[in-house]
Amino acid sequence: MAKFDNPEDIKVIVATDCGSTTTKAILIEFVNGEYRLMERGEAPTTVEAPFEDVTMGVLNAVAELEELSGRKLLDEKGRFISPANGKDGTDVYISTSSAGGGLQMMVAGVVRSMTAESAERAALGAGAIVMDVIASNDKRLPHQQIERIRHLRPDMILLSGGIDGGTTTHVVELAELIAAADPRPRLGSSYQLPIIFAGNKDAVPLVNETLESKVDLKTVDNLRPVLERENLAPAREEIHELFMEHVMAQAPGYKKLMSWADAPIMPTPGAVGLIIQTIADQYGIEAVGVDIGGATTDVFSVFRPGGEAVFNRTVSANLGMSYSISNVFAEATLPMVMRWVPFLMDERDLRNRVKNKMIRPTTIPQSLEELVFEQAIAKEALRLAFVQHKNFATVLKGVQQQRTIADAFEQSSSGSTIVNMMTLDMLIGSGGVLSHAPRRQQSALMMIDAFLPEGITRLAVDSIFMMPQLGVLTEVQPKAATEVFEKDCLIHLGTCIAPKGVSKKGGPVMKYSIELPTGTVSGTLEHLEMKLLPLGVQENGLPMTAKATFEPERNFDVGGGPGNKVEKEIHGGVVGIILDGRGRPFDLSTISETERVKYLTTWMTEMNIYDIEKMKALTGN
């Protein structure tokens, strides 16, 4: 920050996120010793014709902020008044962007499950949509790979391959394929396609020779210098630089927007990843964030398999609640969606309803029946996106492991997932279906049913999808970002306590004792039972806490090992404490049809998910 040497001097912040349809602006001020969200405004994004200038949408959204807050932010020429002076102006202005289809990349590496996968991780982490992964062993013939590269027209390509000192031939072969394809950038034909080489350092001169004359080649450190270690940061930084220099600069109005912003404009998902990493680092926790949109679902995670935080992001390109809803239905299959619905619906009619939502994506569920069905689809979309994430967030593949006799019984292998639901501390949901569910209990249950958290897990939703703006704010004023995130961005839903284990005979799962503000509540949680206990939020938006003791049965585990007692301070929220005795793994399909309807209705009633009378009318019960 050139303008402020000391981030503490930043008292007023305006941040925008230019999405493909809406530009969202937020105003943050330092009041009474803390940073708080003051107002938010939004306006349609103006990247496409007839406007073709992104700054118009930004100015409209900021004008709404002005109106709502009474703070004059723009001068007569429509420029930000900066720094802030009393009731006028802002100290900094920052922005993220996913307009114009976001950042679309292609990645290439020698071995699909090793360097190519590391390259994919680097691109996804930087906030890109990965259009395809080309690898020497991807089973496509070279001419097919060339055809593919030619047709895709990415914004940039990340080329990796070979550990340092390893293969050069295969890397150069990939470079030759790219050169032969002569790919054109998606936006603007006046510039050469940027290609980042982050592979074997010995191959640098050879790759230079092959590609230099045809593309805008940048070289950074190898993203997989040795098999045992990834070094993704240099590649990610270069992606962000090129995103600014090339991709953004081609989009209408962005040059002006870049000149206004006090920090580099970041791709929206990259910024969301940043705030989740910041929070996980600050509190030393493991966290999963999910953003379910109309077309795609993004999953972000920070886990600490060996003590060190590992960040992963995946984009499920065709799992979403409107444009891609039909695909969710096709991938999940009808029985998997309908297992969450406690009443009968006609299949032919359902299929038509799903397709009608796809072709008219802005419609909303009016009847309760439609809402229950839509939330059932959301659970499956989230579940499928998380399966993809688990398969991607793995320990590095191809690494030889030394095993001792003690490891012989452990079935973990090279490439096993690092996602551990038992150690996960916090699950954060965002996107219309989670953030705008009519009852918060519905958001909580959707996340629990989709992700099946184990042990003790906090649940929260992003109220108005401010995570992108807060992500870029971490680069400027991290304290403001985390304070606003905790107090204004997150709606704390509460904590889910789900003992891991199965019970064939039913019976008790665990004993619990929780010191609620209204008095200590204790009891026994039975198998297939769900309970909701009240523990709310404080006036400042932060959750109340309570001391709790859980004593699981010997085949159940709440984090301390099977049968071991756990004492922990747990967090409340607008929903409260959810005790989930359904066991893990939990599979509804193993329950008979009559039992399924009975249990679903019982859980929904206990959790106060829907209006009971209306549900009775639907289920005929």
Added chain:
Amino acid sequence: MAHAYTPGLKVTERQVIQKRRILPLKGEVIVKVGDQVNPSDVVARTHLPGNVVPLNVANKLGVPPEDLEMVMLKKDGDTIKEGEPIAVKKSFIKWFTSSCEATIDGTIESVSHITGQVLQRGEPIPVEVKAYIRGEVTEIIPQEGVVVSSIAAFTQGIFGIGGETFGNILMATPDNSTVLSEDLITPEMKDKVIVGGSLVTAGALRKALDTGVKGIVVGGFSDKDLRDFLGYDIGVAITGSEDTTTTLVVTEGFGQISMAQKTFDLLKKHEGAMACINGATQIRAGVIRPEVVIPLDQSGGVGEVGETEIQGLKIGTPVRVIRHPHFGRIGTVTDLPSPLTALESESKARVLEVEFDGSERAIVPRANVEMIED
């Protein structure tokens, strides 16, 4: 905020339709401004670079990549014919001399002394862009393509499959609510664009395909039939490149829904006239809807007929409900309360009151209606 309702699909008696006809790569425009064109006329053409086929000559001949140049008979840019030797490794004993032949017709793209790979580039692939609609060339984009303009009756569909085609309109059902079933497809429908009522059955669609019907415009179509017809499920609404010779334009949605009377009447009015249709649909930012363009008498020139301005919802606006529980019903707006209203699902949304059939009234979220536009 953006409009809280779906703007609706266009059904217009007469308007100027402009179509940009652009090549995928720079090439040659072969018409000029003022030319009258028909749908099948070529307006621009180019050649796409041929496919690249790699050949590892070093491996084949057993020479190190760095020695490749010594055995190559051809160099970058040289023309090659399939089967023609492009490299020879000579030996003192004639029998041990080995050669490597070109696997395609084309040129040598590159010879790599690092990987030993020779890239062969195939013959250029010709690409042509046709006019698609009948009209006048009103603009030339040098080396890229043209704009064809036409005064036409125009209607948009909500979803379609299949690409651009044209044919004369033939009404296949007597009214907008009759189901277009198999028995209504007759041999005289060959090469025609036929118009159905509320639904086209899977059998009718298959028979139409066999008969050589160019296109079907209909109110509704069942998803299950769509899947059976295509052999796969459409996951996201991006269509137009399906392998079918009969283009389908659905005007209302999935399920049995009567075609809007106005659309049906418009098509009926122009029975016998040429319709240019395209099933391509893309429901994302930069939405593309399927369409029916009926070029009209062009006298009076192009550009004299203005477009009607899109107006917002107001009392009296005709609307169609596009979601359950009133899906497909057409009515008139009778009230537009401004405060947020709780729905049965408990969501709070801006709503409107709509009157169906002049008597029954219902409250519907504004997001769940679309205006029936002029």
